[in-house]
Amino acid sequence: MTLPDLTPTNIAIGVGGLVALVAYSVLIVAPAWGSYGRWWERFAASFMTLFILATLVGFGAGIGAAIVWTWNRWA
Numbered sequence: 001m002t003l004p005d006l007t008p009t010n011i012a013i014g015v016g017g018l019v020a021l022v023a024y025s026v027l028i029v030a031p032a033w034g035s036y037g038r039w040w041e042r043f044a045a046s047f048m049t050l051f052i053l054a055t056l057v058g059f060g061a062g063i064g065a066a067i068v069w070t071w072n073r074w075a
C-alpha cells in the first residue's frame with residue numbers, strides 16, 4: 001500500500017490505534033513499571049497489563065460490533 005492508496009478511513013484508524021497505544025503506554029504501563037524496584041517485578045507488572053489491554057480491546061470490539069449490528073435500526 002502506497003501513500004496515495006490511503007483513504008481517510010485508513011488514516012483515521014491508524015491515528016486512533018497510535019493514540020490508543022500511546023495512552024496505554026503512558027497511563028497503564030508506565031505506572032505499573034514505576035511501582036516496582038526489581039527488574040523482574042517490573043517485567044511481571046508490564047506483562048500483567050496485557051490483560052488490561054485485552055479487556056479494553058475486547059470491550060471496544062464489542063461496542064463496535066454492537067454499533068454495526070444495530071446500525072440500520074438507529075441510522
